[in-house]
Amino acid sequence: xxxxxxxxxxxxxxxxxxxxxxxxxxxxxxxxxxxxxxxxxxxxxxxxxxxxxxxxxxxxxxxxxxxxxxxxxxxxxxxxxxxxxxxxxxxxxxxxxxxxxxxxxxxxxxxxxxxxxxxxxxxxxxxxxxxxxxxxxxxxxxxxxxxxxxxxxxxxxxxxxxxxxxxxxxxxxxxxxxxxxxxxxxxxxxxxxxxxxxxxxxxxxxxxxxxxxxxxxxxxxxxxxxxxxxxxxxxxxxxxxxxxxxxxxxxxxxxxxxxxxxxxxxx
Numbered sequence: 001x002x003x004x005x006x007x008x009x010x011x012x013x014x015x016x017x018x019x020x021x022x023x024x025x026x027x028x029x030x031x032x033x034x035x036x037x038x039x040x041x042x043x044x045x046x047x048x049x050x051x052x053x054x055x056x057x058x059x060x061x062x063x064x065x066x067x068x069x070x071x072x073x074x075x076x077x078x079x080x081x082x083x084x085x086x087x088x089x090x091x092x093x094x095x096x097x098x099x100x101x102x103x104x105x106x107x108x109x110x111x112x113x114x115x116x117x118x119x120x121x122x123x124x125x126x127x128x129x130x131x132x133x134x135x136x137x138x139x140x141x142x143x144x145x146x147x148x149x150x151x152x153x154x155x156x157x158x159x160x161x162x163x164x165x166x167x168x169x170x171x172x173x174x175x176x177x178x179x180x181x182x183x184x185x186x187x188x189x190x191x192x193x194x195x196x197x198x199x200x201x202x203x204x205x206x207x208x209x210x211x212x213x214x215x216x217x218x219x220x221x222x223x224x225x226x227x228x229x230x231x232x233x234x235x236x237x238x239x240x241x242x243x244x245x246x247x248x249x250x251x252x253x254x255x256x257x258x259x260x261x262x263x264x265x266x267x
Contacts (some may be wrong), residue, residue: 012175017184018185018186018187019183019184019185020183020184020186021181021182021183021184022081022126022181022182022183022184022191023081023095023181023182024181025093025180025181026180026182028178028179028180028196029094029095029178029180030178030179031177031179033094033095033179034095034096034097035094035095035096035097036092036096036097036098036258037096037097037098037099038076038099038100038101039098039099039100040087040101040102041079042050042068042077042078042079042080042098042099042100042135043077043079043096043100043101043102044077044100044102044106044110044131044132044133044135045131045132046094046132047119047132049118052115052118052119055109055113055115056105056106056108056109056110056113057109058109059108059109059112059113060072060105060108060109062127063108067158069158069217070104070108070158071104072103072104072105073103073104073138074101074102074103074138075101075102075103075104075107075134075137076099076100076101076102076136077099077100077101077102077134077135077136077137078097078098078099078135078136078137078182078193079098079099079100079127079129079135079189080098080126081095081096081097081098081182082095082096082098082249083095083096084096095179097137097193098127099137101133102134103134103138104136105247106134107134107136107161109134110132110133110134110135111133111135111188111189111190112161112188115226116133116188116189118133118135119240120132120133120189121192126184129189133189135189135190135191136190137182137191137193138170138190138191138193139170139192139195140167140168140169140170140192140193140194140195141168141169141170141177141194141195141196141197142168142194142195142196142197143168143169143197143199144196144197144198144199145199145201145202145203145206146198146199146200146201146202147202147203148226149201149202149203149224149225149226149229150224150226150227150230151168151169151199151206151222151223152166152167152168152169152222152223152224152225153166153167153168153169153218153219153221153222153223153226154166154167154219154220154221154222154223155167155218155219155220156218156219156220157220158218159194159218161190161213164220166189166223168194170192174231177195177196177197178195178196178197179194179195180191180194180195180196181193181194182194203224205224206224207222207224210222
């Protein structure tokens with residue numbers, strides 16, 4: 001049974017990208033242009049394979065036994081989206097997110113299951129393809145400081161998904177974030193809604209506040225990097241891929257998972 005870290009290494013060796021876009025809003029949408037429909041229609045459908053379905057509890061019990069700090073909780077489940085307005089018009093297209101209900105336990109037992117691909121069904125429709133997975137809608141923010149640095153976090157070993165990897169800040173965004181789209185990790189099909197936020201604080205001030213932040217157990221360090229540094233790193237990753245160096249590819253995994261999302265939404 002392969003761990004998430006090992007599966008991540010395998011994914012880097014593949015030709016497909018680490019993420020794909022389910023929705024892209026390059027110009028950004030304001031809160032008034034994004035709505036949501038919450039209905040049990042978008043809840044997860046249990047898999048007909050009883051053995052596979054039972055593995056959800058087995059996986060969760062093993063995870064909790066190994067890491068007692070894990071706990072279950074309700075999550076919004078991503079069940080697709082609809083667009084209103086014409087894409088070729090001057091008016092922005094409004095987005096309506098379709099949300100059901102799931103929980104963290106089911107997420108660990110389906111999306112993070114070593115057999116996660118068996119929960120998928122062949123379909124061009126992403127919602128139908130993922131109807132047996134938990135697919136909680138993640139929430140990430142590209143935060144730009146007043147001195148034009150981008151904030152990233154390194155996840156701790158206490159989290160259930162991709163420990164020690166670099167991620168954008170997530171949780172509950174405040175002020176007025178600009179919605180820029182939804183990405184989906186190719187490995188385990190986890191969807192995440194992304195926002196862009198301009199912060200009035202400088203990077204040094206954010207570093208000082210990080211030490212007393214809530215839910216500090218989820219990450220171990222906060223970093224900031226300039227957009228110039230981001231672009232240089234992206235170029236380096238692309239060069240390493242072309243050079244076909246397997247060891248360097250694995251070393252670039254954490255930055256690739258982070259930076260692919262940045263470059264995708266810069267297009």
